[in-house]
Amino acid sequence: MIEEPKGQAMQLDGRLSRMMHLLIHMDRANGPITSGEAAEMLHTNPVVIRRTMAGLRDVGFVRSIKGHAGGWTLLKPLESISMLDVYKAVGQPRIFAIGLADPAPDCLVEQAVNASMTSALEKAEALLIAQLGEVTLAAIAKDFDRRFSASCASSP
């Protein structure tokens, strides 16, 4: 009998997921969104927002304005931003939680093991990157619209 992996929410890197979520909200907003407002949407802290958004600002996806009536503004259309773009903008977080015990071992057996592991991981990573590159935030926003219509239809 093999144990199932733990089903609870553990310490995953949620930066990609969070920033996609926020960018779509920003696209829907009229004016700038403050870090405080964004933090409420994402159920987190304003500092976490600024910290993570910094990467998106550096690549020109958003702009930040200080002071009264300041906040964050989307600069590019969602059509031009892929999931992969966001992944890169948040610093290309490590993808896998599993990996090699020693990346450069003396033992030839371990070198052979590493070669097989690396090959498998690289193929999976390449597919993931390809998938992220194929989906734009606009496509996700469109999917949201579909879900929104569906939810309205079911609540009379």
Added chain:
Amino acid sequence: MIEEPKGQAMQLDGRLSRMMHLLIHMDRANGPITSGEAAEMLHTNPVVIRRTMAGLRDVGFVRSIKGHAGGWTLLKPLESISMLDVYKAVGQPRIFAIGLADPAPDCLVEQAVNASMTSALEKAEALLIAQLGEVTLAAIAKDFDRRFSASCASSP
């Protein structure tokens, strides 16, 4: 300019990699290998060996014998053990370090984001699992033999 991911060795789950390494050594060994000997091979601690090998014992890949002349013995041929088998035996560790900020959000935008993220991750995971299932430890051992011959040829 996008930052490269950190290149250092951080806390990856190395159980799959370690156990594959050890199983191949056990196949090459004459008698049982003690936890202490195994720990030296893997540059770790005997307790870590026992803890991780427990899963392999539970599925019948190895046997452990206590006391004098005891230790660990491989029970199945490497041909019959795939990387995936070992992955399952060590408890199917979590594969990804990235993931959803909230797996069950109220926000429909976030639900759409989650759907896209999950789709991409699931495809990558499926490919990884397929890759792990295609390679037996025997194939890795054979690759080791190739490397061993090559290393002998280059040292006169």
Added chain:
DNA sequence: CATATATGTAACTTCAGACATTACATATGA
């Protein structure tokens, strides 16, 4: 210009999980 409002950052703290280590119980062959 003073002030409320925002962002920008540094400096913690918290948290989870693999791995490391110690300690001791238990089993077993010489």
Added chain:
DNA sequence: TCATATGTAATGTCTGAAGTTACATATATG
């Protein structure tokens, strides 16, 4: 009996995302 192994609980270590506090800086508005 006793040295040798495994079995396992308990505890410490380490890493990085996320959370939090504190304060500096910038900027509309009265």
